[in-house]
Amino acid sequence: MESLLDLLDKHGNLTIEEMSTMLGRDAAEIAAEIDEYKNAGIIVGNKLIINWQKTAREFVTALIEVKVTPKFGRGFDEIAERFYQYEQVKSVYLMSGGYDIALIIEGKTLTEVALFVSQKLAPMDTVISTATHFVLKKYKEDGMLLEIPHKDERQVISF
Helix, strand or coil: CCCHHHHHHHCCCCCHHHHHHHHCCCHHHHHHHHHHHHHCCCCCCCCCCCCHHHCCCCCEEEEEEEEECCECCCECHHHHHHHHCCCCEEEEEECCCCCCEEEEEEECCHHHHHHHHHHHHCCCCCEEEEEEEECCCCCEECCEECCCCCCCCCCCCCC
C-alpha cells in the first residue's frame, strides 16, 4: 500500500478527501498526520513544477561545482549556509568526488551567472575552485517529465 508521504511526493496537489479515498483512511487522520509531518520538518514546502521553457520568461540555469576548504569545527555546513543566502542559488548539495559542493543557480543571462561566480563565489576565502556547467535543456525535474516523449511514427515496411 502506498504511504501518505509517497502519495504527497507524487501528487502534492490532491485534496485531503482525495488522499483519504486513495489510502482508505479517515480524512481527519490524514490531515493530522500531514500537520505532524510539517511540525517535524519532514514536509518543508508545497511546490508546483513549472516548465519555464514553454513560457516567455528567459533565464539561465547553471550547475556549479565548488571545491572548498572547510573550517575546523564548522565543517561544510557553514559554507553551505553562506551559499544558500544568495537568491540566485536554488539548490545546495554536499557531494562526494572531485568537488565538495554543487550549486544550482539561476540568472537572467550568462553574463549574470558569470559575474555571480567571479564576484560572489570565487572571492570567498574557503573556495578553492569552481566549475560552471550551463543547463541547455531540461527534460525531467523533480521526477516530472517536462516534455512528452516523442512517439516514433515511422511505419515498418517488410519485404
